[in-house]
Amino acid sequence: MICFYCGQENSHESALCTFCEAPLKARRPQLRDHLFLEQCELPFSELSLFHTYDLLILLRLVREERSTCYRLMRSVQKAPEGIVIDSDTLAFAESDYRRYTARMRVIEGILIDRMGYKPKRVDDKLLASLKAKLENN
Structure with missing residues (x-):
């Protein structure tokens, strides 16, 4: 061997x-063909087998979903007094936000172990430069 x-x-x-x-x-770690937001729910042991490039894409997806959950949660909290929102709806919005925050931190932790830092933004420029480095090797 x-x-x-x-x-x-x-x-x-x-x-x-x-x-x-x-x-x-x-x-x-091997590059994956397709990534889905639901893959952020995988346990740490499986996420750690993702390629760094794939983790960055997954982090981008989780951050976007977390932002959406935050905006939804805030709009529910700031609803006018005349609109009645049950506590279950508010609790659901808050729990979604907390879940995606925790998932984001797991992925960021793996990236910190590999890269030494967590990127503030995962934009197309970062992904393109990493993809170019991968293709050159």
Whole structure:
């Protein structure tokens, strides 16, 4: 078995590279064809297998949805006095916002571990530059 990191040949029985001690059977992140907002609900162990580029796109989707939830929550809270809004509707809006905030923090945490920072904005310029770097390798 050849090590993904150093390229050294290793025996098939070993779990670690004999040269650099990297795990030989660990799955490495691969680019995905399609990403959906619902994938942010995956557990940490699965999200950590996402490629950094995919995590950035997922972070962008989660931040957009979180902003939408925030605007909805605020509009419900600021409804005129004549309009009666039940507490379940308000609780639902708040719980959605909190859920997407927590999911956003998980993804940002993984990105901090990989990149050393979390991007303030995930815009087309950032994604295009990262995509160009990936295509050059």
